Every structure is written in structure tokens, then in C-alpha cells.
Amino acid sequence: MGQGPYALRFDPSHRTVELQQAHADLANGEERDVAVAVAGRVMTRRVMGKLAFFTLADETGPIQLFIEKATLSASMPDDPEAFAHITSLVDAGDLIGVQGTLRRTDRGELSVKVKSWQMLSKSLQPLPDKWHGLSDVEKRYRQRYLDLIVSPDTRETFRRRAVAVSAIRRWLDERGFLEIETPVLQSVPGGADARPFETHHNALDLPLTLRIATELHLKRLVVGGFERVYELGRIFRNEGISTRHNPEFTSIEVYQAYADYNDMMDLTEQLIAHVCQQVCGSTTIRYQGNEIDLTPPWRRVTMHELVKEATGLDFTAFISRAEVAEAMEAKGLAVPALADSVGRLLVEAFEQTVEADLIQPTFVIDYPVENSPLARAHRSKPGLVERFELFIVGRETANAFSELIDPVDQRQRLEAQMARKAAGDDEAQQVDEDFIQALEVGMPPTGGLGIGIDRLVMLLTDSPSIRDVIAFPLLRPESVN
Template structure:
């Protein structure tokens, strides 16, 4: 590979560091006592501009700026919490006759992006900037590639910023180094999952793990990724959902289980879809979808408030302010279509639905059954208009092969989806526990597959066998973690809330 001039210089510096007897990639532990954020915060409360209550600190991080002034220098260190300035004097870090640690290493061989550790006391410069007066200096790691160095001119314009989306998503390690403000997205993601786990543990549900490699890709309507197991000599699939295995555990006698699962769907990629995504699913015995709506409201209200530091349940997304505080509006699917299109689908058969689709300019094809047609109408004319949290309830039976029939409404099932800011965030059922009915639903799915529906659900004989041993009334739900994080952080693209989203193959020659 042809290297740039700066890369060649850094490799030359690497060898010169070794010639000084210093290991540029040391293995020893370096004991950090404080983070940059802690030092800067403590210094804000100092009684005068020269001292704080921090007598000695040890920090480590990347060198992000450097200003040499002969026998002394200022530099900026960036750690996981932010940046702090350091002041380095030649005679402090190299008190003897040998001044190579400062004159050669610090002044000439230290590059931006290198990792160093320093120990010293905190003070404030004459301009009032918190700094560390360095007494000990340790080299901790060499950066062999130059980091992008955004610059702001006198007019406030930023030049050479690392802001190309493809580069940022592909090289997240560079993105989060030079654009550290994006780290807060992932901190909020972590806090969200921690809060949700805490709430579910409070309900005395048990966290479990289920297989990612499966012989049958059940639990959702989606195309799977297919692979092959050499030892077993059989095809296998990456799971598209963990629903059927979690319900097997309800059969086994667990009253409540949950899993933060990595699922995979071999479908299109866009601003709200990634082939690999994170889904929270939980199932609770002796409950129904009405109970689950109440629980979902309480879970999201608690989690969002926790992520926001316990202060508010609202988030700002573009021009919209979303409030996660319950109760949420509840609207049947038929009523939602009537409200936003004026069309009544309650008694419409497949032919009538195709006529409605034609009037509404909704695309259809021959593979679509009644449920798929209704889903297309809803997706085209209703979903995007639901901004505040809204439960869409009581779906047609054709759309929900794993859901219990509605107890009082013929042709419908006890299902809801939670729509927020025009996107589905959660999907929930009163779970179908009648094995005879379930087999008939799978058979209907097989007919759709024969018509060319490649998202239809396959027959799962082992799951049917489990149901035949008996499953209690159960409520289940799946919540899309990635989309929820998008809402809480105001992001319009799912790629912004994934550390490493799927990308096209990189052209390394280019």
C-alpha cells in the first residue's frame, strides 16, 4: 500500500522512539486517577484562579493539540470524557542532564493522536484555563495515521471536518475521536437498555438467551439470511425474531422472560432499516394485550425519563416534541384508516380492498392477500401521520398468524403496534396458544408462500408440538431498540445509532 508523507514520517518517528529505549506500545498498566471531565468540573469550584482541591492527578488520553514554546509546551489530552489542557516544562519531566524525554520525544517525535499519560497538579493559567502542571510523562501508544484535523476560521466556518456519512459510519473509530459529541448518542443507548432491563427485572421477569442460528426462521414475516452447517450437513438461518423460542420457555413453566436480541432480516436498507438490528422481546404468562399496553406505556415513560436524567419524558425531533408520558392514544386499525382516508375496510373482502387500493393509489400485486393489502393502505396513508405515541389495535387475522383471535370482534386478532413519529416502535399480541388454530394459520401462510409471498411464515412443527403440551394465556411484545434510540437522540438515520452499521464493500484501492 502506498503511504502518505505523514504516514512515512510517523513510522520513522516510531523507530526513533525505540532508539531512545522507549517502547511505543507498552504493555504495563497505567493507573489513571481522574478523567478530564472531573478535573474541569472540580476546577470550576476552585476558590482562586491558581489552585483547586486536586493536589495530584494522573490522566491518560490522545494528544489532540500541541503548542511548543522552547523549554515549555502546552498540549491537549482527550480521554473518554472530554479534553483537558496540560502544561509541560522541560526541567520538570527531565530533571537530570539527559533532556531527551522532552527535547526529542515530546518536542519532535510526539504526533497528534498519540496516547500519553501524565501526572501532575491542577492549576489555572493566567487566562483562567484549567490545566495540569505535568511532573511525570509516559508514552502509551503511537498513532501511525494522522487524524483529520478540523479547523475553524475567524468567521466560525469549519474546514476539513470529518463529516462524510460513509466515512463516518465505516470508520467509527475515527468519527468518535474527532467528533466526540456523537458519543452521547451511544451513551444514551446504553442508559436506555440499562433502564429497560431495570424495569423488567422489577417485574420479576428473567433475562434469557435464545439461539441465533435456527433451522426454521419463524416469529415474523421477513426474508432470512441463509447459511449452511457443515458438521450437521443442513441449512440454517440467522433468526429474524426470537419469539417462538421465548414462547417455548413459557411452555416450560417460566412466568416471564425477556431478551435483548440481535435479529437479522435479509431485506432492504434505508434510513430506518439495517439488516442487523436489536429487539427487546418479553413474554408474560396469564396476561393479555390490554395489560401489555399499560406495561409498555409505563416501561417507556420510566426509561425515557431515566435517559433524560429523571427530568422529563419529552424529546425534540425536528419540529415535533414527543411526550412519552402515558396514557397513549388507542385507535383500531380500521378506525385509523377511516380517519385518515375515509375508507371503511371492516367488511371488505380481497376484491373490495383492491378497489380501495386503486382509489388510494396504493401499489398492489397478485401475491398480496387481504392482510397485506390492509397493511399497504395503513403504511401509505396512516402510519406517517401518527406523531405522538399511538397504539393501533385489533388487526385483521390475515396479518397476524401468531396472535389470538379477538374475544369479541370476528375476523380480528388481539394485537397492537405502537407508532411514534410515524414509525412502528413496538408490536404486541395476546399470544395464540391454541395449537390447532396455530397449525391452520401456518397452513394459510403456506398458501401465501405458494402465491409468491417470500415473507410468509414457514411451518414450525417443533413449536406446534410445544403448544400441544400446553401454553397458558400469554402477552408478548417486541420493541425496536434502534428506532427508539433514534427518537431519544433526534436522529433521522438508523446508521447514526449503530456503532458499526452494515456498509457496501469498501474499495480499498480507491
């Protein structure tokens, strides 16, 4: 053949889906004398004497190769054994390129009638079972490349993820938002209740952590005069792994000056409905058997109302933690020691009785101040803050505030967090002096929003686990032996 098994390049004239669409009118048994060149991976081979059928798949899908010994001998005079070579040297899994014309077989399969072929890259590993595919879930994650080769659904999931991320950025860019990148390496992790990954900078001999949120830096940018900013990027939290959690995940945070959390609810439902329309072609989708209607507007309801609906307990009537604890225990609810106030127990009651049942998109609004150290005090409800979380299919999907811009209040809130940290809550936040100083310079009233991109993509791709939407999820390394 005179060529190695790893070619330098190839010029495809078409992607397979283009041929399938452009020649849908070709009748069974008919040929069309157009020169085409396609490249891809050999998925199946059926060799019968002097005729062979291969299935070749490129990124867009499969097309059949119609390979006749007589045709190849005539069109590749330099290689009289061309047919023997393609049928004996090419295995399923190999990447090849072919040139030829089109023919629809008697059985109706559009095929490239092969006139010449080149090996582009030899596969030394066998493909997974062509009928069962990769059903070993662990192998799907560890060897995602194999999963992508054999599972069209997996390819579609990551295609949709790319479309979703692109649509989000475009939607925001068109509305005057700027994406500005903020540090991943931070000396004071802030903006969320979470444990960070710790690392170290050698030259400065400086302990650093990976960011657990982008919030405090984006707010500094708002102080600096950028009125609409966002960042879509990777966040790291040193926490457990589950179908809803991966230690590194993707979020977007959006800040809009002169707006409040009501504006952010409008923005959230418009943005997500738009992305859903772009990715799924509709704002009504199915997720794990449930029909989800993302058509705005979405239900907006206070946490107090939801807990009252679910438990009959009216938390606005409670004064002491002791009476709440007694009432919750009477309802069979757990009362954790760390939940040391009426407000924290409200959140506990919400998580235990309401959260999982919020299937349709629901803005849960007006949270207790104790759990929300970065949100502004509610304009009319003492003890609460102007915050919402968006729940879809029982999962927290977004979180937003009217941002706290009063530096004195902010310092007190973060100091209260530090006290909790000292008391053993290792997810409590800490005071970031530089951030406080930025607030002292004066931050405009601002609405802020965070959306979990992975959970949103799970919804848009009907994926049950976050690992299905992260190309390479964190797994324990395979045993050292």
C-alpha cells in the same frame, strides 16, 4: 527516553471530568499543589518556544496540559531533553500519560502542570481535520473509531444506547422477568414475516438459518413454565438497507403469562417512558425538530378508525376485495396484487395514508387476522386479532399480541401462510411442527411484546439513521482494488 512507543500500563489518578468538577473553584493564574496523573489522547498541540499547551482527552472529555521547559527539566533530571522530546515526539493522536499538579491559566483553562510524561501508544495515522471533523458519512461508518475520537455526539449516542439497554434489562429484572437466551441458528425460521440468512452446519450436514425473531422459542419457555421471560438480542433479516433497516439489528421480546395485549400496552408505555427518563432525564424529548411526548398514557386507536380518519373509507362496511380495491383506487391509493383480501388492503391503506403521520406515540390496535398468524383472534371483533403496533415519529417501534395459544387455530394459520409462500410470497411464514407440539402441551394465556431497540435508541438520541446507532453498520466492502 529508554522506552518503546507502546507502554504496558499506566495509573491515572483521575478522569479529566473529575478534575474539572473538583477544581472548578481554582482562580485564574492560581496553582494547586495536588498530585494528579491523567492519560488520554493528544487532541491539539500548541508549542511556543519554552512553553507548550496540549489538549489531552480521555473518555470523559478534555483537559489542558501546561508544559514548561523549566519545570520539566527540574522534575525529570534523568531526561534533560524531556521538553524537547514531548514537543517533538508527541503528535496529535498519540496516547500519553502525564503526572503533575494543577494550574488554571490566565485565560481560565484548568490545566495539568506537567512534571513528567510517558508515551503510552504512538499513533501512526493522522487524526481527521480538527476543525471540520469527519464529515464524510461513509468514513464515519467505516472507521467508527475515528468518528468516536473526534465526535463527542457519536460517543454520547453509544453511551446512551448502553444506558438504554441496561435500563430496559434492569426494569424487567426488577419485575420478575428472566432473560433466557434462545438459538440464533435455527432449522425452521419463524416468528416474523422476513427472509432469513442461510448457513450450514458441516458436521450435521444441516442447512440452518439465522433467527428472524425470538418469538417461537420464548413461547416454548412459557409453555415450560417460565411466566415472565424476555430476550434482548440480535436478529438477522436478509432484506434491504435503509435509514430504518440494517440486516442485523437488536430487538427485545417480552412474554408475560396470564396477560393480554392491553397489559402489554401498559407495560410498553411504562417501560419506554422509564427508559426515556433514564436516558434523557425527561419523558418529553425532541426528535428531528418534533417535540415528542412519551409521558403515559398514549393514544390507543384502532387501525379501522385511523384509516377512516385519513381516507373516509370505512373498512368495516366492505365485504369483497373488489369493492375495496375500487374504493382505494378512487382515492388514488395503490392496490398491490399480493394484498388479496379486505384485511390486507386495510393494512395497505394504513401504510399509505396513516403510518408516516403518527408522530406522537400511538398504539394502533386490532389488526386483520390475515397479517398476524401468531396473534389470538379478537375476543369480540370477527376477522381481527388482538394485536397492536406502536408508532412513534412515523416508525413502527413495537409489536405485540394477545398470543395465539390454540394449537389447532395456530396450525391452520401457519398452513395458510405456507399456501401464500407457495404462491410467491417469500416472506410468508412456515409451519414449525415442534412449536405446534409445544402449544399442544398447553400454553397459558400470554401477552407478548417486541420492541425494536435500534429504532428506540434513534428516538432517544435524535439520530436520523439506524446507522447512527449501530457502531459498525453493514456496508459493502470497499472495492477489492
